[in-house]
Amino acid sequence: MATQIVMDRAGDTRHNFDVKNADALLKAEERFRELTGAGFTAAVRTASGETVVKRTFDPNAEETLFFPRLVGG
Amino acid sequence: MFRQLLRNAKERLRRFLSECGRRARVLRDSLRRQPDRIDPSSRFVSGFRYGYWEREARGLELLKEWLSPEQFAQYDAKSYFEVTGCHSGKRYRISRGTSMNIHELDGAGRPRVGWCFAPKGHLVAGDVMLAQKIALETDERGALAVANRFGVAGGRNTLLDY
Numbered sequence: 703m704a705t706q707i708v709m710d711r712a713g714d715t716r717h718n719f720d721v722k723n724a725d726a727l728l729k730a731e732e733r734f735r736e737l738t739g740a741g742f743t744a745a746v747r748t749a750s751g752e753t754v755v756k757r758t759f760d761p762n763a764e765e766t767l768f769f770p771r772l773v774g775g
Numbered sequence: 776m777f778r779q780l781l782r783n784a785k786e787r788l789r790r791f792l793s794e795c796g797r798r799a800r801v802l803r804d805s806l807r808r809q810p811d812r813i814d815p816s817s818r819f820v821s822g823f824r825y826g827y828w829e830r831e832a833r834g835l836e837l838l839k840e841w842l843s844p845e846q847f848a849q850y851d852a853k854s855y856f857e858v859t860g861c862h863s864g865k866r867y868r869i870s871r872g873t874s875m876n877i878h879e880l881d882g883a884g885r886p887r888v889g890w891c892f893a894p895k896g897h898l899v900a901g902d903v904m905l906a907q908k909i910a911l912e913t914d915e916r917g918a919l920a921v922a923n924r925f926g927v928a929g930g931r932n933t934l935l936d937y
Contacts, residue, residue, distance in 0.1 A: 707837065709837075709894065709898055709902045709905075709906065710896070710898070711830070711896065711897050711898065712825055712830055712833075713825060713829075713830040713831075713832075713833030713834045713837070713899055713901075713902065714833060714834070714837055714902065741895075743906075743909070743910070743914075745909050745913065747841065751843055751844075753841070753908075753909050753912055753913060754913065755909070755913045755914065767837075767841070767905075767909075769894045769898075769902065769905070769906040769909070770894040770895045770896050770898070770906075771894065771895050772892050772893065772894055772895070772906065772910055772917075772918055772921050772922075773892065773893065773894075773895045773921055774891060774892050774921050774922050774923040775873075775874040775875065775891035775892055775893050775922070775923060
């Protein structure tokens with residue numbers, strides 16, 4: 703089971719999906735494209751704990767975090 | 776005469792503080808009786824699934840999940856954690872908050888300049904700090920390009936570039 707975590711005003715919204723399910727995987731990929739297209743940054747953690755930004759959908763990522771576009775405060 | 780004035784002022788101040796304390800207690804008790812009123816966001820945004828404190832707690836949980844063990848320990852002890860910028864290798868301190876909470880550190884670990892950027896939208900503090908951490912660790916230049924800079928003098932923030 704993989705998870706896409708989207709930061710939002712509620713804290714975050716989590717979308718769990720089964721990577722072995724083709725439909726669910728397709729839906730997750732669409733969500734990835736929609737969010738990154740809307741300016742969200744997608745990040746995953748590697749096995750060593752390092753954070754890496756993903757520009758394309760990674761079906762092997764266990765957990766992908768999305769946060770909105772950055773703006774000056 | 777001066778002593779008399781001072782006594783009067785003291786007495787007025789005592790009464791004023793006493794009244795403030797009484798009002799604060801009344802307000803606190805009334806809020807406790809109506810927990811919904813504690814949620815400030817409910818007055819601005821409808822349809823939230825979670826209350827204010829629950830959202831804040833969720834954000835902090837997410838942040839802690841993504842911090843390295845060293846950052847986690849630092850945050851737990853000091854309410855801030857440090858990250859290394861991926862391009863310059865500079866150290867940044869991210870303090871608990873949602874704005875003006877990033878300080879670039881000098882070689883001695885002292886804040887030398889402040890940077891202000893955050894994800895767009897009304898996110899909770901944990902989410903904001905996590906986005907700031909990831910941005911500095913993975914795209915430092917991009918983050919600083921949108922950020923506003925502020926000076927740090929005598930431990931207090933001073934706006935420079937607003």
